[in-house]
Amino acid sequence: MTRFFHGAATSTGRVRRVNEDSYLVLPPLFAVADGMGGHDAGEVASAVAVGVLERYARSGPLSVDAVLTALDEANRAVIGNAEAVRMGTTVTGLASLVTPAGSQLMVFNVGDSRVYRLADDHFGQLTVDHSEVQELVLAGAITPEQARTHPRRNIVTRALGSDYVVRPDHWLLPPLPGDRYLICSDGLTGELTDEEILPLLRAGDQQQAAEALVAAADEAGGHDNTTVIVVDVIG
Ligand code: MN
Numbered sequence: 001m002t003r004f005f006h007g008a009a010t011s012t013g014r015v016r017r018v019n020e021d022s023y024l025v026l027p028p029l030f031a032v033a034d035g036m037g038g039h040d041a042g043e044v045a046s047a048v049a050v051g052v053l054e055r056y057a058r059s060g061p062l063s064v065d066a067v068l069t070a071l072d073e074a075n076r077a078v079i080g081n082a083e084a085v086r087m088g089t090t091v092t093g094l095a096s097l098v099t100p101a102g103s104q105l106m107v108f109n110v111g112d113s114r115v116y117r118l119a120d121d122h123f124g125q126l127t128v129d130h131s132e133v134q135e136l137v138l139a140g141a142i143t144p145e146q147a148r149t150h151p152r153r154n155i156v157t158r159a160l161g162s163d164y165v166v167r168p169d170h171w172l173l174p175p176l177p178g179d180r181y182l183i184c185s186d187g188l189t190g191e192l193t194d195e196e197i198l199p200l201l202r203a204g205d206q207q208q209a210a211e212a213l214v215a216a217a218d219e220a221g222g223h224d225n226t227t228v229i230v231v232d233v234i235g
Contacts, residue, residue, distance in 0.1 A: 007207030037087030
């Protein structure tokens with residue numbers, strides 16, 4: 001079984017009244033959910049989704065199927081929640097799997113929260129945003145830098161709670177000791193470029209890095225809620 005050290009931090013930011021992000025730090029599962037919807041419904045949506053994932057994290061060793069089932073169940077739980085008619089949430093994260101082939105890491109994503117990996121000197125985004133601006137970037141219509149300030153940057157094209165069929169992306173990776181994973185809501189990446197994130201992610205232990213990143217997002221404007229989980233693979 002892969003072991004981890006982890007840290008986490010979240011902030012409402014400087015503009016929003018409520019923190020609609022939720023997160024889960026419960027090995028073998030780490031996840032960030034960014035809720036959306038009027039009248040604080042987003043707060044409910046992200047908490048409902050994370051609550052379902054928490055149940056699966058406590059249920060024992062995870063498989064790809066178990067994580068996909070958890071995401072499907074989380075989707076139905078958000079749709080079925082009676083507290084608001086229109087609400088949804090992103091969800092992204094990292095699961096440690098026990099497979100016949102040995103230990104594996106599964107990165108999963110629905111929406112525009114992100115997972116990054118820092119391995120030796122290579123730092124990069126693993127997930128692909130499900131957002132209108134990502135479609136425009138792929139089409140070559142705008143640059144990633146323009147996407148960060150584009151007026152439609154907050155429009156997600158996939159989320160839990162919008163459709164009975166949820167289509168999560170997932171990737172399988174080897175658990176390499178020394179690798180550091182960053183799981184974050186768009187409050188971080190809306191304020192900071194990847195180049196600005198890297199030195200803060202690299203400095204200090206997991207908790208120090210998580211707190212420094214959230215503080216930097218607030219410092220840069222704090223227009224949105226920001227949540228950061230930092231996970232180190234130990235062995
Ligand atoms: Mn957000």
